[in-house]
Amino acid sequence: MRAAIAASERVRGTTSPNPPVGAALLDAAGQLVGVGATRPPGGPHAEVVALAEAGERARGGTAVVTLEPCAHQGRTGPCALALIEAGVAEVVFATADPNPKAAGGAELLRAAGITVRQGLLAQDVERGPLRAWLHYARTGRPHVTWKYAASLDGRVAAADGTSRWISSADSRAQVHLLRRQVDAIVAGRGTVLADDPQLTARAEDGSPAERQPLRVVVGTGDLPPAARVLDDSAPTVHLRTNDPDEVLAELAARGVVDVLLEGGPRLAGGFLKSRRVDRALVYIAPKLLGAGPVALADAGVSTITQALHWSVEEVTMSGPDVRISAVPAEE
Known part of the structure; x- marks a missing residue:
């Protein structure tokens, strides 16, 4: 087996x-x-x-x-x-x-x-190779993994907005492997405007991977024509909506089963508020920043009794970082 x-x-x-x-x-x-x-x-x-x-x-x-x-x-x-x-x-x-x-x-x-x-x-x-497909077969929705890297005090960037590199080379290599395995990478329009990410996967030697996932930008409004996410290194679709269910329905119609959510805190908050994150994959680096943006914006929680409860299914080391895989706790 x-x-x-x-x-x-x-x-x-x-x-x-x-x-x-x-x-x-x-x-x-x-x-x-x-x-x-x-x-x-x-x-x-x-x-x-x-x-x-x-x-x-x-x-x-x-x-x-x-x-x-x-x-x-x-x-x-x-x-x-x-x-x-x-x-x-x-x-x-x-x-x-x-x-x-x-x-x-x-x-x-x-x-x-x-x-x-x-x-x-x-x-x-x-929990391994069939995780996403089993979810897709049971619900009709693509499986969504929310991935982010943060410092020990929960910051995803320093006060001046710099974030390269919070996580280690080992963690970044793991993420590029994950990118090579998923069907689509989703980011918000705000992230594209602020960071101009390329959202591509790299091979172990740093060169572009042979297979690239679909790049998905979510949000109303146009994108700059020179945005790297619009280059010819991978296919891209711009979904002019902020509704997670509309995003996932469109991706399901395109045969997308496995989604990696890499957008900013507002996009993550929207998906979590809609209960459309199926796994969180978190890389915690042993660094302290003291200030700077955090991973998650409004997720519909205003008091501790409304906290979203999750279950940690695995904790491993990724170089010097701690890698946590967690899933929503059963009601």
């Missing part, structure tokens, strides 16, 4: 609106004979890729998949049927498919006499 998860991670951002599934094939003796991941839309799914690599060695073996094999005919055939025809004896998957059009693969496999097990490393998959 960890091999399948790793394959899934490698194709994040390339499969939307389809899920970035990973699959691993073991032969009858338990040896790994094939690994695959979902190809871009129109291409084969993970199980089919792994089966092609395994060939006849898959017969009598085990398929390990991050998501329940699909049972429907779309641009490609049902993966459950491909596994049946390949003669596998057992299928293990991490999490069930919430899409009613594709679900039912487990039942189809069992009806063919194949042993089916569910739940292996489910949390790793649901």
